[in-house]
Amino acid sequence: MPANIRTKTKYPGVYFIMGTSVEGKPEKIYYIRYRRDGKMIEEKAGRQHQNKMTPAKANNIRSERIKGKAPSNRAKREAKAAAKKAEKTKWTIQKLSEAYFKGRPEGKSRNTDQGRYDNYLKSKFGEKEPHEIAPLDVDRLRIRLSKKLKPQTVTHILNLLIWITNYGAANNLSAPLPFKVKKPQVDNKKTEFLAPDELKRYLNAIDAETDLQVRGAIKLALFTGMRRSEILKLKWRDIDFERGFITIRNPKGGQDEIVPMNDDARGVLESINRSRSSYVFPGRRKGHRVDIKNGIARIRKAANLPKGFRPLHGLRHQFASMLASSGQVDMYTLQKLLTHKDPRMTQRYSHLRDETLKKASGLAGTLVDEAVAETDEATEKKVVQLDSKQ
Numbered sequence: 206m207p208a209n210i211r212t213k214t215k216y217p218g219v220y221f222i223m224g225t226s227v228e229g230k231p232e233k234i235y236y237i238r239y240r241r242d243g244k245m246i247e248e249k250a251g252r253q254h255q256n257k258m259t260p261a262k263a264n265n266i267r268s269e270r271i272k273g274k275a276p277s278n279r280a281k282r283e284a285k286a287a288a289k290k291a292e293k294t295k296w297t298i299q300k301l302s303e304a305y306f307k308g309r310p311e312g313k314s315r316n317t318d319q320g321r322y323d324n325y326l327k328s329k330f331g332e333k334e335p336h337e338i339a340p341l342d343v344d345r346l347r348i349r350l351s352k353k354l355k356p357q358t359v360t361h362i363l364n365l366l367i368w369i370t371n372y373g374a375a376n377n378l379s380a381p382l383p384f385k386v387k388k389p390q391v392d393n394k395k396t397e398f399l400a401p402d403e404l405k406r407y408l409n410a411i412d413a414e415t416d417l418q419v420r421g422a423i424k425l426a427l428f429t430g431m432r433r434s435e436i437l438k439l440k441w442r443d444i445d446f447e448r449g450f451i452t453i454r455n456p457k458g459g460q461d462e463i464v465p466m467n468d469d470a471r472g473v474l475e476s477i478n479r480s481r482s483s484y485v486f487p488g489r490r491k492g493h494r495v496d497i498k499n500g501i502a503r504i505r506k507a508a509n510l511p512k513g514f515r516p517l518h519g520l521r522h523q524f525a526s527m528l529a530s531s532g533q534v535d536m537y538t539l540q541k542l543l544t545h546k547d548p549r550m551t552q553r554y555s556h557l558r559d560e561t562l563k564k565a566s567g568l569a570g571t572l573v574d575e576a577v578a579e580t581d582e583a584t585e586k587k588v589v590q591l592d593s594k595q
Contacts, residue, residue: 216264237267248278296379299331356389410508419500428469439485
């Protein structure tokens, strides 16, 4: 308490001392005294001009605090300090996203997802904890984004929200979303396949391409089924010519994968002149090459590829489709070759294998019919011979 003179008012437990306002003028500062839980509490009620405090208002404040309807100043300070402390340890979507992205390897995929978070999730959910997000909030975002973005892009954005909250739950930082996120219907089962004459034109255009790196990368995609990013990030240490295997580092699924190197893929890799770079397809400065779209555009135009066929990723489908339709590769083996973590991703090619099996089954029926026809023909000849002898 200040050492100023206390002046009582007509209200018990209410008094004031004379102080100075911000303008330098005399001002009454009101205090209240009351007992709660056996303890005497003395605290400021407010200033005469700054808070427009009067003895009557101070008395009302005192009455509410005696009845427990309002906390004391000390309780307010403690509650504020506790809230501030809780705020520092509060795992909001923003704070979770920072930890989540920090744990992901650097690269285009992380940069793309970071952009999706900054553009579409941060302003909407950044300050909220997962349990504070309502299903309606997410549904409204889905509807709004669906009006201007492709369904697959909207799905990627919503998946990112799920991954961030799941990261928090997995690390005991926060609870996961308390509901299932509804996503747009996406048809991602499109299987790109070139007819024999189209594939021939494409291969001729590839052979005519003057950029040797583009030519090598595209052929490697056709002969191995590898993704564009996996091919461009290849290092010479990942190629085992002796055992005939290629190691894919940090693929889309996360864990390193090993795929076999067939003779055609070996030929492509052996034809590449090694430089001082550790990468099979080095960039102009440091690191690996990241862009081959100009070369791909030239090849697309020269080969007159069908609309909708993606010149590089489409070859991954071409690789898988040819193996599936051969009837000599089962779905499990194809899944391993494509490094699919989820077998459902490989099932898009099952219809090709089914068609081959149907043809094989039909061939079996034809062979039976032919065998029966040959037997009937032999029987007829035998009957004719017996008739002639008689």
